[in-house]
Amino acid sequence: MDIPHQKRGGSVVPTPSATTPSSDVRDVPDVLADEQAHLDHARAQLRRMREQTDRLDASTAGDAWSSELLGRVLARRVASLQDDPRTTLFFGRIDTRPEHGDETFHVGRRHVSDDRGDPVVVDWRAPISTAFYRASPAQPMGVELRRRFGVDRGRLTAYEDERLTAVGPGGHDDARRSAILAAEIERPRSGPMRDIVSTIQPEQDEIVRSDLTTSICVQGAPGTGKTAVGLHRAAWLLYSFRERLDRSGVLVVGPNRAFLDHIGAVLPSLGEIRVQHATIDSLLDHGRVRATDPTEVAVLKGDARLAEVLHRAVWSRVGRAEEALVVPRGARRWRVPAHDVREDVDALIARGVRYSAARDLLPQRLAHHVLLRMERSGDSPDDRVQDTVARSSPVTAYVKALWPVLDPAAVLFRLLSDAGALAEAADGLLTEDEQRVLLWDGPPRTKGAARWTRADMALLDEVADLLDRTPSLGHVVLDEAQDLSPMQLRAVGRRASTGSLTVLGDIAQGTTPWATESWEDAMGHLGRPSHELVVLDRGFRVPGLVIEFAARLLPAMAPGLGAPQAVRDNPGLLSVVATDVAGRASAVVDAVRAAVAEPGSVGVIATDAEVDGIGAALTAAGVPHGRLDADHGDDEDRQVELVPTSIAKGLEFDRVVVVEPAAIVDAEPDLRTGLRRLYVVLTRAVSELTVVHAEPLPEPLTAG
Structure with missing residues (x-):
């Protein structure tokens, strides 16, 4: 240094x-x-x-x-x-x-x-x-x-x-x-995110050293170090509770692969290499995503009410015994009346165990009834006989008809393709209009032909957990939590059902149609209604001029949420370059050339639709650069990275060139989401921000 x-x-x-x-x-x-x-x-x-x-x-x-x-x-x-x-x-x-x-x-x-x-x-x-x-x-x-x-x-x-x-x-x-x-x-930065172990501040250290049994939610404005705090907390927990966490494991969940690549060096630099990393998509990988839901459908599929709809859909498949179970054995036929079977089924359901676990217990229950009848007749059967009866063809066939084997894809396929099944499961929970929104138009004939969407993955995960309990880890760090739907939050929460959580995010940076408006609600979906909420508002990373400029958006997109406080003496640099459409590409190239004259990383951020054109302009001008996204990214670190707005969250660069703020806002489904996306983009700079625009700036940025 x-x-x-x-x-x-x-x-x-x-x-x-x-x-x-x-x-x-x-x-x-x-x-x-x-x-x-x-x-x-x-x-x-x-x-x-x-x-x-x-x-x-x-x-x-x-x-x-x-x-x-x-x-x-x-x-x-x-x-x-x-x-x-x-x-x-x-x-x-x-x-x-x-x-x-x-x-x-x-x-x-x-x-x-x-x-x-x-x-x-x-x-x-x-x-x-x-x-x-x-x-x-x-x-x-x-x-x-x-x-x-x-x-x-x-x-x-x-x-x-x-x-x-x-x-x-x-x-x-x-x-x-x-x-x-x-x-x-x-x-100056180069490559992935660094640890902050030498610069941890007192309020950050209190979070880092919180006890393993405490689930913490950190509301952190841009530049407050909430991501680094979460990672250092994971390292501290592994040091302080090593034996327990070596057995149960630690998981870090981030919004996308570029983000995980960005933070991937932090824990190894602190000597911890046993932490798992996942995006929400890789965590909920239950099949191939082959389609995209309209916003209205995706929001509804992420609604917490779907959890009860799915619960009903699963447990409604358990039948009601109307006929007795008859088990031939030797010269005798042993009969278990239907009312005894119904009592066993009701008792298993009341136990609250998972569907498949309860189903696996039923054969033994039925076999036990047979053994009792054998004993009353004078026989002396032992446990081996009970196991044999439980595995016998009559019992197996009876259980299969009464309590069928299910898999997540079949349950969800039936729900989304069968109006009657959906109406039964959603009665009193979803309106008829909402049910029509969920149903497939021209449903596929088989579940193998289903065109699953990203939102379906959380539903499949919910069904999978209803059938078989999801294993719990000792601790989960969830970053950018504000962007997850209630159903996605439930999926993350059950992976820490017997452990604890560190939840990181910023309400003002919520950029999905289902973004949470309340940490109390989000923590409830995560299964942690009792938690510690900590607010970090001292910005150590983003300089004062940049924060003040970006904070002009807050009244329009997150009323009542306070602006972060820049605590660095160096206010940073801010340049707003107005140009025309014909000269915009040249202005971007000039801004990038000026940025690379100083050491450190440079991020060029534009809408996903415009990154190809900007990349072509940089290439034509002879400016070497990389690109951070799933289709074009690679493992090589470059001084200049072209960043689509959709993956900018959580990244940081010494100098940032933002292209066309109005287009960034317009690319989102509504004004508030667009302003929040712009807020995220503007706060990626550590030292200098240059804004290049041909269209008029969004009105909140011109105030003050």
Whole structure:
């Protein structure tokens, strides 16, 4: 990281930030030399730990299974002990007060100890590291001094000290008070998202370190770091509850593949490689999506009422016994009256277990009735006889007729193609008009010919869970949750039915017709009516000029929702370039050329319909660029990326060129959704935003 500096007498001295009197710069050459020596020592100890682990022999385990398991554990341990020469093993330090031990702790991404077991670097997730993030003059937490380090290509280049015993005006827990923090936040980006482990703020740290049993909903404005906070929470949970989560697993759910590629490096950089990643589409992959629903249909299919409709559709398939079960065995015929069967069926339904599990229990129930009758006749049957009866052809055929085997596709196919079946399941839940909207026009003859839509995937997932319980993970991180329908939220929630959730989003960035308007409603659909709601409104990523410009949209698209507060001293750059239609492509090329003159990433964002034309203009002008979308994207990182508006959410670039805001608004089904999409697009910039337009800007942007 490049830290602002001044040259004095040939040595490099960090420029003091606009800190309070409690921040000081010591004898820089001596201090940096001492700290660099500690870093070199830490690297040597990490190498020793890695080599020691690498020498362990998994074949000494007691058996082949244990040997294989131990081998995997050791391989993972060796991988976690790799050193990255481009960065340092620690980014900060705390010195405790004499009454708290008078000790020094260097805080880094992973724990490093010497050959005696004493800590050389403490993991940022360790309890002692909490004070590095949260200590303040008002609540020093036993800390005398907090030190932050500047880094350039793996070496320490600067440091800042903050003495928590002296109180200056305005306090010390503001990122604007630290030049090193500001430089790290504003450092040019390339490739995927970085971790924020060295810049976590107190309010973010409280979320990160929330207990595993707590489900948290984070309402976070653009630039507040909510995505990074969610990922760091996953890393902290895996550190603090490793044994439990190693068994049950952790899942991160994002809106699209480009987003997952963007965040994919964060957890590995923190030493966690066992977290699953999925988009909502890959999570609900129950078949091939071959059609697209009209908006009205998609909204209705995402409605929570469909859960009860599907529940009725499944359980209505259980018949009512009208005839007795007769089981021939040897020379005898054993008869179970219909009323006994009905009692068993009612009891199984009342247990609240899944359809298939209850169905599997029925043969044993019926066989038990037969055994009771055998015993009353003087026989002495055992459990083996009951199992034989339960598997016999008469019982199997009777159960099949009474309680048929179902699969999700067959249930949904019948519901959407049979008006009578839908009317029965939706009675009192959906109006006749809504039922007509759901029914297929000219339904396919077989379920194999069904043209499933994206909205159908959540319905199929619901049916699958009604039939067989969805396995639960220990923790699920759900990002951009505001864009999911109630049925999609239910699908995510059941994957944490016995675990907990970290839900991340921003009501103002809801860009789907079914976007939630209330976190209380969304958390209810996720199965977490009791949860902790946290609001992050301090914007560390998006600069002030950009936030102020984008926030002009808020009154028209999200009345009552407060604008984020930019906390960086650097206000960033904002340019609005008006042109005509003929000159727009040239203006975009000029803006991109100006952007690439500085280091860092550049995002060129336009409507999905216009990206081809803009890409052609950049190619004709000789501007190298990539493209982020499912059909054209690749794994190569480029300085300039062309981004369709549909996948811009969650991404960030140092400089952003937004093309034709009015077209971005008009591309959405309604004005509010269009303004929200534009709000998302405008807030992707970390340092500079350029808006190029030939059409008049949307009216809210011209206010003020």
